[in-house]
Amino acid sequence: MACPICDEETVVKYRPFCSRRCADIDLAKWLNGAYATPSQDPEDIEKALDAVDETQQAKPH
Known part of the structure; x- marks a missing residue:
């Protein structure tokens, strides 16, 4: 299974990710x-x- 963030191989501890960072x-x-x-x-x-x-009205033209 590949990490959904970086496509590296997953690690069981962080599954479905490869690391805590991802x-x-x-x-x-x-x-x-x-x-x-x-x-x-x-x-x-x-x-x-x-x-x-509201966003469009708040912008100055």
């Missing part, structure tokens, strides 16, 4: 929101659209 990189991606599951909830979609509108 495990920490993966954890950081989860914590920073790099990994996300899309929502189909209409309220979430409205909130996301509102956030985009």
Whole structure:
């Protein structure tokens, strides 16, 4: 099995990763929101659209 971060061979202690470093990189991606599951909830979609509108209005032109 290959590590999902660097494609090296995995180590049982850190499975499915090859090292603590790769495990920490993966954890950081989860914590920073790099990994996300899309929502189909209409309220979430409205909130996301509102956030985009606010961001666009806040930028000076």
